[in-house]
Amino acid sequence: MSQATRAPRSSSASTACACWPTPPGAAPAPGTASEPPHPPQGRPRPGGAARCAVTVCRGCCCGTPKVPGLDHTAQLTGLRDSLAAVAPVRVTDCLDACERANVIVVQPSADGRRAGGRPVWLGLVNDPDAARDITAWVKAGGPGLADPPxxxxLYAFTPSRRIRRPLG
Incomplete structure (x- = not known):
């Protein structure tokens, strides 16, 4: 998937972090209430309910020898194997957050989105324990439905405005 297929994010400035789900009953952070999904929503299950989706950056820095000491193939294979029945794991080209390589984005399910969950960007995911924590969280429901470990x-970040602005 190329950058041109990614949905644009809200470009309004906000000092509140939009990474974690809004707690039930609380107002969403300014500029995030109508934020479109990023990356695109997961594929529906046979029963029709959309699932969480996990997007793994494998562009110019992520998944390359520029990030030493990690078996990048094993990380991706482990995520795909452990989440096969729960969530699609997609690989994308550069997400333009190279200073935080390896980047993984967890997109909430439709139910998680309705519960206030928003996409969560995780950077510097460079050890097997972090991937296991992400897997456990997605299996528990992911953004909006389960609290992350x-x-x-330590890994969550808000991408820069350059990444969030509409691509044209």
């Missing part, structure tokens, strides 16, 4: 706070 606390350690994932």
């Amino acid at each position: 606390g350690v994932l706070d």
Whole structure:
């Protein structure tokens, strides 16, 4: 999937972090209430309910020897194998957050989105334990439906406005 197929994100400035789901009953962070999905929503299950989706960057820096000490193929294979029955794991070209390689984006399911979940960008996912924590969280429901393991706070980031602005 190329960058041109990614949905644009809201370009309004906000000091509140839109990475984690909005708690039930709380107002969403400014500029995030109508934020379109990014990356695109997961494929529907046979029963019709959309699932979480996991997007793994494998562009110019992520998944390359520029990030040493990690078996990138094993990381991707492990995510795909462990999430096969739960969520699609997609590979995309550069997400333009190279300073945070390896980047993984967890997109909420339709139910998670309705519950206030928003896409969560995770950077520097360079050890097997982080991938296992992401897997456990997605299996538990992902953004909007399950609290992420606390350690994932260390990996979460808000992408720059350059990434979020509409692609034209």
